[in-house]
Amino acid sequence: MRGMELRDARVHYGPLEALHGVTLAAPAAALTVLIGRNGAGRTTTLRALAGTVALSSGAVLRDGRDVTRRTAHERAAQGLCFVPDRRAVFASLTVAENLGLSHPAGGPARALDAYPELRPLLSRRAGTLSGGEQRMLALARALLSGAGVVLADEPTQGMSPGVATRTYALLGALDACVVLAEQRLPPALREGAGRTAVVHELRRGAVVFSGEPGELRARP
Structure with a gap:
């Protein structure tokens, strides 16, 4: 299968087991969403991938x-882009420098077309941006990366509703295996954001539901 998979994955933080034998698939042709409350295991699942x-x-x-044995650096070098929920940009570098690191051979035009809000901020240090602006910058870097796998933890945190809707459309249009972690299924993704969507709900470190958004809504 093209895409990412976890098979019977267990993760420990010290004596605490955070994932209890998680098995799930994130097919390349679909947009995959991991949902669940804080502490459910969404972020740990992304970090494991x-x-x-x-x-x-x-x-x-x-x-x-x-x-499994490849390091995060090796996976990144092989075309995996991970956008964590915190510290997703280089705070001491300018917006332009952050974008340049993602696509040093070309300009930031594609990213700035996606997020024109960043144009007047190009000379600003990323650490001085608002939370929503930093998320835009982090996602813009992911768009420039050309990665075959994009993992994003709460990608629209701090964004306005309009920018969030645009972001989901951009992620849904990527020619990549895209895996998002969210507390709940966003309205913009209920119809798959233009492509097939797969939802995995986690609870206390285990998968309790896997299926399409419509099946999730039909559950009692």
Whole structure:
């Protein structure tokens, strides 16, 4: 299968087991959304896919190949872009410098077309931006990366409703395996943002539902 998979993945933080044998698939052709309350395991699942936390047992697969032992740096070098919920930009660099790191061979035109709000901020240091502006910058960097896998933790946090809707459309249009972590399914994704959507609901470190958005809404 093209895309990302976890198979019977377990993650420990010290004595605490955060993921209890999670198995889920994020097909490349779909937009995958991990939902659940804080502490449900959404962020840990993303970090396991990205390689920023190690599995205690189980496996991570990309396009059917086992990448469990590959470091986060190696996965990034092979076309995986992870946008964490915090510290997703280089605070001491300007907006222009952040964008330049993502696509050094070309200009930031694509990112600025997606987020024109960043144009007057190009000379500003990223650490001085508002929370929503930093999320725009982080997602703009992901758009420029050309990554085959994009993982984003609460991508629209701090954004206005209009910018959030635009962001989901941009993510849905990427030619990539896209996995998002959200507390609940956003209205803009209920119809798949223009592409097939897959939802995995986590609760206390385990998957309690996997299916399409319509199936999730039909649950009691």
